[in-house]
Amino acid sequence: MFITDSQLLSFQRCSRKAFLDVYGNWKQQESPTDFLQKLIRDSSEFRASIINNYNYQEPDYPHGNLIAGLKATELLMTEGVDVIYKGILMIQKSAIKLAPQNQIQNHNFPAINFVSHPDLLIKQPGDSRFGNWIYIPTDIKLSKRPKLEYQIVGAFHAQILGNIQECLPETARLILRTKRLYEVNLTQRLEQMQKTISELINMLQNCQEPEVFISRQKCHFCTWYNSCHAVAETQKHLSLLPGVTSNRYSVLKSLNLTNLESLSKTNPDDLECHPEFADGVGVQVVQQAQSVWENKVILRNRNLTEKTDNQTLPIVFNPLNKLVNAPVELYFDIEAQPDINLDYLHGVLVVDKRYNTEKFYVHLAENPLDEKLIWHQFLDLVWKYPIAPIYHFCEYEIKTVKRLAKLYQTPTYLWKPLLKRFVDVHQVITQTITLPIESYALKNIARWLGFEWRNPEANGAQSVCWYEQWLKTGDRSLLDEIITYNQDDCYATYYIKEWLSKFNE
Incomplete structure (x- = not known):
């Protein structure tokens, strides 16, 4: 059995993915999405930009031959090469051994090879079996921060390297997106790495398939997503409920609340004594379970309280009152690449109820340098309707208006009054x-109400990919796809707002 650094990284992010990569039915695995492929390309390009700053050597060996790769890497280390790129480190032993000063309990797993592929091995002064030098493992990550999983992998590199050069390096390094160098605290991370490796091996050796858990932030880009989601749907798994995070699910399991019916019949007070369910979260989660279990819409509690000097008085607050049926209404949606702070499309649907007309306006930066131009085009349009409410979905549009106003030194009178006109439909519906x-999310709500996008596969991540491809190819059909998707987003927001308005009647 081979345990690799990529497996270790995958296991930390999702133990089920690490299991399926070994034992899963590959026919159930989806092809990587365009956005995932973009992330891989971006990571590779960033790595290349860093590597080009070094005078490095690569080990020469037949592709896929790990033994030959290890020998070729050791040869370069013996020669004292300053920087080694794409080295292969491997321990053909039954255990990971720590240096004496860092000894912890070892786990003996027969017939296991530990393999790591650090991006760089950088020579430093020291004392190893090769001479008066040692090597430090360094990984290059397209990340703004040194995530724990990267540090654990760095400790894995360091441990294997320590066995090979007979000297544990003092640190492992990460070069991050900002080109900042981060040094991993091995005293902290080695023991965590050892524990994680033990759990990974136990899972694989005992063929223990981890429980499915759908995480909205992580799972959508995974090639096993559809397979796992189908399992979760069959089980009516609680991770499909909005508000059930992994930490909250652990609490629910400890209370033996592992299915929709039991959770829907739970007294929220029994949950709110746990920190994970405090501040009304328990009520929301139980109500969500009831809604799904009974397949019905449930009105949230609108009664709030207001404290005075002598007493607490109930006040009546109805978020639906924000949805004013005005003569003219604007529906606003942005397409953006947040990683580079670029907003390349402002779409506005103008609904004129006086004349029963709907017109979609698109302000598109065909070149990233046109961001300022389309920002002013947007301002010109919204000020043609100075009292019209501007409906949007989630808070990104408000944040963007503030960002662009500051970036382009927009006079206060042109943008600040807009903030009072914004109405967040997402906030209204969730309240x-x-x-x-x-x-x-917009798609889940609108589709539940019966609205459909013309391109079912279109989404924000795909829009980013289309825009990147447009800049490279000049293919205008890609811009058409982006515009169609943005227009549908505006209409979906309009659709939800109208439904909510009728719901309030």
């Missing part, structure tokens, strides 16, 4: 009702 859905 008002509970729906029997998996997520309160």
Whole structure:
């Protein structure tokens, strides 16, 4: 059995993925999405930009031959090469051994090879079996921060390297997106790495398939997503409920609340004594379970309280009152690449109820340098309707208006009054009702209500890929796809707002 650094990284992110990569039915695995492929390309390009700053040597060996790769890497280390790129480190032993000063309990697993592929091995003064030098493992990551999983992998590199050069390096290094060098604290991370490796091996050796858990932030880009989601749907797994995080699910399991029916019948007070369910979260989660279990819309509690000098008085607050049926209404949606702070499309649907007309305006930066131009085009349009409410979904549009106003030194009178006109439809719906859905994202809500996108596969991540491809190829059909998707987003927001308005009647 081979245990690799990539497996270790995968296991930390999702133990089920690490299991399926070994034992899963490959026919159930999806092809990587365009956005995932973009992330891989971006990571590779960033790595190349860093590598080009070094005078390095690569080990020469037949592709895929790990033994030959290890020998070729050791040869370069013996020669004292300053920087080694794409080295292969491997221990053909039954255990990971720590240096004496860092000894912890070893786990003996027969017939296991530990393999790591650090991006760089950088020579430093020291004392190893090769001479008066040692090597430090260095990974290059397209990340703004030194995530724990990267540090654990760095400790894995260091441990294997320590066995090979007979001297544990003092640190492992990460070069991050900002080109900042981060040094991993091995005293902290080695023991964590050892524990994680033990759990990974036990899972693989005992063929223990981890429980499915759908995480909305991580799972959508995984090639096993559809397979896992199908399992979760069959089981009616609680991770499909909005508000059930992994930490909250652990609490629910400890309380033996592992299915929809039991959770829907739970007294929220029994949950709110746990920190994970405090501040009304327990009520929301139980209500969400009830909504899905009974397949119905549930009105949230609108009664709030207001403290005075002598007493606490109930006040009536109805978020639906924000949805004013104005003569003219604007529906606003942005397409952006947040990683590089570029907003390349402002779409505005103008609904004129006086004349029963709907017109979509698109302000598109065909070149990233046109961001300022389309920002002013957007301002010109919205000020043609100075009292029209501007409906949007989630808070990104408000944040963007503030960012662009600051970036382009826009006079206060042109942008600040807009903030009072913005109405976040997502905020209104989540403050008002509970729906029997998996997520309160725009698509989930609109599709539950019966709205459909013309391109079912279109989404924000795909839009980013289309825009990147447009810049490279000049293929205008890609811009058409982006515009169609953005227009549908505006109409979906309009669709939800109209439904909510009728719900309030």
